[in-house]
Structure formats: structure tokens, C-alpha cells
Amino acid sequence: MAPSLLDTFRILSSFDPPRGSLREAPWEAYVDWAIAQGLAPLASYNLEYRLPGANAPEWARDRLLSIYSGSVNENVMKLVNFKQCMDELEGRQVLILGGASFADTLYPHVGFRPVLEIQTLVRRMDVEGFSGYLAQHDFRPEPQEPLHGAQKMLSDGRTPIYVYADVLGASRQAELKEVFARARPMKMYGPSVFRPDLEDAVLLVCLEQAREGYQLPWLSFVDLRELVLGAPAMGGVYSRPLDVAVLLERARAWRLERALHTSLSIVARLFPETASLVQPALPPLRRATRELLERLVVLPASEPGKMRHLRGSERLRRLLTGQ
Template structure:
């Protein structure tokens, strides 16, 4: 039987792809979709260096490989630029989230995970001060076109930096303070740069999924897969088993139990090998709630190539983020 789009995705998004032929995979559909979903760099590397081409068409490999080359160069430029900007900054506690944190911590090669922008969690009192500091490095305020919820967006024309404050809302500042208290230093970027602890990073990623109504690139589900399974391909701050009790306790305090259930259920469908880790991490919900989330979010989002917007997306966002 010819590999489906989902089969092809699973093979080419693996850090240890199974050997075999992908000659009859749906390449016309997969290539454009994978590029749009941020999956092309990892797929290109797997095809070229792990699977000896897997009988894939040359045109598909060429297109994916060009994206991989560009991703490597772009990531290095953005991360080196970030280091140069913050390396000597002292007296702050700034948390790097999202792609910039993931590219080096959970992916075997920095080029596998495109870094389109840099997301940082800062204390509300540091928004103006750090924005002013960035302005000395040619960063200017920009409109938040993606409706990310960031307190400030700045760009130097090459890299956008999103500054988030009160990430859980003004009523849960104590929980946000806990994120800062548990954060781990990222010394290579200087004394002011930190990364959220593993359980906090999982929940911050889940929060992003929910706020975007699960209209996120599928690469984000690869991020979550690696966080939930302990980033076993690496030896980083995220390479350890999840503290399941702490994860569930924080999800309840952050009012993210529904979103955590939803995101975990999606990665279980996409990556069956995560079933044991997902089952242990999934928060307890009423059966009716589980069935509703499965029908309205998990099932439609888990279909590759779907371009539809979830019905009642705004209402779902409020439901999933406890608003």
C-alpha cells in the first residue's frame, strides 16, 4: 500500500526514521504542505542523510534541501545576533521560549527547527526597559499582525522579537512569578537569559496552541512530542522525564487542563509511539468534556493537509484557556 500523507509525515519528522521506500508517497501534496508547516528542513535531512533518498523524486529532494540550507543559515544569523545583543546584559531575567529555545535544546541540529521569530517572557516592569535596550540595536516597534497576545513586538527588519508579559493573564501573576522562579539559566547567552523549566515550557506551548485556535504549524506538534518524551535525542535542559504530578498541578492552576488534554491527544494521534507518555501526562477531565474536545478539535486538527478553520474558534479559545 502506498504511504499516505500522514505516513510520510511520520517518517520524515522522526529523529530516527525507519528505513524503507517512499517511492509512492504523495510527493506533489507533501512537499508544499511540509514547507508551509515548517517541516521541510528535518524532512530534507532525513531523506538525504538518513534514508539515502528513500526512492523519492529528485525534484522533491531538491526543493526540500534548498529550504534546509536556508534554514541553517537563517537560524545561525538570528541566534548569533541575539547572543551579540544580550550577551553583556546584566540585572534582568528574560526567558526565551518557542523556536529559539527549541532549535538548540530538543533538535539534533540547529537547522532542523526554523526560527521565524524570537519569543521572550519578561516581567511587566521590564517591557519598557528591554524595549528601549533593543532600540539601541536598531529594533523598532511593530504591529502584532499575528494577534499573538505579546505586550510588544519589535523588529530590526530581519528578526522579530515578541515580548510577552502577564502570559497567563493579570489574575494569575503569582503563577507567572513561579515560571521565573523555576527558570534555568542559559549561560551561553549571558547572565540575563533563561529558559522555562520543562513542565512550564510544555504548558506555555500548549497555551500558544490554544490561543491560536490550534491553527499552528505542525512543526509545533513535533516540538511538543520531544518535550513530552524527554528529548531523548539530546542532552539538554529538557532531556529528562516529565514530572507528571507537577505538570497536572500547574495545568489546573493555569486553567489549562482542557488545552493540555487537547494538545496531548493530538500528538498521540500523530505519533502513536507517544501513547504511554501522553497517557501519564493527560489531566483528568469529565467524559463529556473529553468527547467534545476530541470531536471539535483533536479529530479535525489531526488530519494532515486540512486548511479549514475550526468551527467556533473564538469560543474554543476561551474554553481552552479558561477565559
């Protein structure tokens, strides 16, 4: 039986892909979609080095390989440049979120996880000071309105840096203060740079997914898969089992139980190997709420391809994020 688009995604996004022929995979549909979803570098590595071709057509391998080569070079350039910028910063606490935090902690090679931008989280009182520091290192504020709820967006012409604050909402300052207190140092970037603790990282990914209405690259679900699994391919800060009791308590305190339930449910559908770990981590929601989220979000978001925007999606986002 020919692999479906979902089968192809699962195989080529795995860190330990099963061997077999992908000759009949839907390459015409997969390649462009995988590139758009940020999945091409990992897929290319699997095809070239883990599955020796897997009978994939040469044109597909060539396109994916070109993206992989570019991703490696681009990531190294961006992260080295960011390190040089941050090395001198002292007396502040800057948390790194998203791809810049995950590329070296969840993925066996930094090139597997494209880093399109660098997401930072600071205390509200540090937004202007940190932005001013970045401006001294040739990162200039962009004229357009910052995207994705960021307070600021600066760029040196190559790397956008998003500066976030109050990501949990103005009424949950105590909870955000604890996120900073639990954060783990990223010493390679200097004394002021940190990354969130594991359970906080899971919830922050779920929060981002919910705020984007699950209209975001599927690479985010690969991130969440590895966080749920405890980064078994690595030996770093996220390489441990989730503390489910802590995760559920923080989700309740942050009012993210619906978002956590939705994001974990999507991950379990996409990656069956996570199901046994996801089940105990699902917050206890009312049956009617579970069925609504399953129908409106989980099922559509688990189908390869662009999830269509739903009527009332802004209301749904508020429901998911407790706003």
C-alpha cells in the same frame, strides 16, 4: 501499500526514521505542505542522510534541500545576532520561548527547527525597559499591532522579536512569578537570558496552541513530541522524564487542563510512540468535555492539511485557556 500523507509526515519528522522506499509517497501534496508547516529542513536531512534518498523524486529532494540550506544559515544568523545583542544585558530576567529555545535543546541540529521569530517573556514592569534596550541595538517597534497577544514586536529588518508579559492572565501573577523562579539559565546568551523549566515549557506550548485555535504549523507538535519524550536525542536541560504529578498540578493551577488534554491527545494521535507517556499525563476531564474536544479539535487537527476554522472558535479558545 503506498504511504499516506500522515505516514510520510511521521517518517520524515522522526529523529530515527525507519528505512524503506517512499517512491509512492504523495510527494505533490507533501512538499508544499511540509514547507508551510516548517517541516522541510528535518525532512530533507532525513532524505539525504538517514534514508539515502528513499526513492523520492529528485525534484522533491531538491526543493526540500534548498529549504534546509536556507534554514541553517538563517537560524545561525538570527541566533548569533540575538546573542550579540543580549550579551551586555544585566539585571533583568528574559525567558526565551518557542523555536529559539527549542532549536538547540530538542533538535540534534539547530538547522532542523526553523526560527522565524524570537519569542521573549518578561515581567510586565520590564516590558518598556527591555524594549528600550532592544531599540538601542537597532530593533525598532513595528508600526502594526503586535500579533499573537504580544505586548511589543520589534525588528531589525531581519529578525522579529515578540515581547510577552502576563501570558497566564492578570489574575495568575503568583503562578507566573514561579515560572520565572524555576527558569533555567541560557548562559550562552548572557546573564539575563533563561528558558522555562520542562513542565512549564510543555504547558506554555499547549497554551500557545490553544490560543491559536490549533491553527499553527505542525512543527509545534514536533516540539511537543520531544518535550513529552524528554528530548532523548539530546543531553540537555529537557532531557529527562516529565514529572506528571507536577505537570497536572500546574495545569490545574493555570486552568489549562483542557488545553493540556487537547494538545497531548493530538500528539498521541500523530506520534503513536508517545501514547504510553501521554496517557498518564491527561488531565481528568468530564466525559462530555473530552468527547467535545475530540470531535471539535483533536480529530480535525490531526489530519494533514489546514484545519478549517470552526464556528464558535473564539468561544472554544476561551474554553481551552480558562478565560
